[in-house]
Amino acid sequence: MTIRFIAASRLPTPWATFTLHGFEDEATGKDHVALTLGDVSGDAPVLGRVHSECLTGDALFSMRCDCGYQLQEALKRIAEQGCGVLLYLRQEGRGIGLLNKIRAYHLQDGGADTVEANEQLGFGADMRRYDLCVPMLDHLGVKALRLMTNNPRKVDALSRDGVNVVERVGLTTGLNPHNEHYLSTKAGKLGHMMTLGDFTPASAVDIERKR
Numbered sequence: 001m002t003i004r005f006i007a008a009s010r011l012p013t014p015w016a017t018f019t020l021h022g023f024e025d026e027a028t029g030k031d032h033v034a035l036t037l038g039d040v041s042g043d044a045p046v047l048g049r050v051h052s053e054c055l056t057g058d059a060l061f062s063m064r065c066d067c068g069y070q071l072q073e074a075l076k077r078i079a080e081q082g083c084g085v086l087l088y089l090r091q092e093g094r095g096i097g098l099l100n101k102i103r104a105y106h107l108q109d110g111g112a113d114t115v116e117a118n119e120q121l122g123f124g125a126d127m128r129r130y131d132l133c134v135p136m137l138d139h140l141g142v143k144a145l146r147l148m149t150n151n152p153r154k155v156d157a158l159s160r161d162g163v164n165v166v167e168r169v170g171l172t173t174g175l176n177p178h179n180e181h182y183l184s185t186k187a188g189k190l191g192h193m194m195t196l197g198d199f200t201p202a203s204a205v206d207i208e209r210k211r
């Protein structure tokens with residue numbers, strides 16, 4: 001794993017002005033970014049999120065999943081804390097890529113769930129890797145994370161790769177009629193530690209606008 005830091009800049013957002021750090025994975029040629037706020041290089045554990053790319057949810061307002069809602073909520077919580085880090089990893093579709101994710105969505109439109117769709121395409125349910133996180137966090141000086149996630153397998157995978165996760169912080173937001181089945185499948189088949197009762201719903205205005 002060869003992660004090379006390229007450049008950093010200011011990134012104003014509705015929640016705070018973050019610092020945007022750009023990295024290149026020399027092995028794959030993929031680029032990844034981190035957003036930081038405040039001094040993340042102290043000894044105290046830092047509020048953090050390891051977010052995997054979801055073009056549809058993060059940028060195109062998709063309500064099929066909870067990714068976009070989680071991204072916004074994570075940035076908001078970091079802003080409220082005044083300090084934190086978000087790694088934005090370019091491993092779209094749980095690692096199968098955007099076009100295969102669209103193929104998987106097509107199968108889900110026909111009745112498959114998110115896990116079955118991946119398997120019908122010949123992929124594992126979750127093909128993501130987290131070995132780039134340690135070099136990115138080392139560069140930023142982050143020593144320990146309070147990780148915002150509902151996914152205990154992500155915590156295990158990160159810990160195996162050497163990331164010091166001292167606490168898991170739930171991130172249940174964005175429930176809506178289009179992602180209810182998907183979220184239930186994540187809890188039932190992928191081991192996410194959440195029930196639909198934990199969720200802050202997407203606002204009624206958002207649901208109406210995107211129906």
Ligand SMILES: Nc1nc2c(ncn2[C@@H]2O[C@H](COP(=O)(O)OP(=O)(O)OP(=O)(O)O)[C@@H](O)[C@H]2O)c(=O)[nH]1
Pocket residue numbers: 051052053054055065066067070091092093094095096101104105114118148149150151154171186192
């Ligand atoms: N293959 C596939 N990928 C999906 C689907 N829905 C979302 N994704 C991708 O799943 C990734 C996010 O993973 P999730 O399983 O939603 O959540 P997580 O990151 O494991 O857990 P949290 O930290 O709680 O969000 C992103 O890369 C999305 O592009 C789907 O139906 N099929």
Ligand SMILES: [Zn+2]
Pocket residue numbers: 054056057058065066067068
């Ligand atoms: Zn998504």
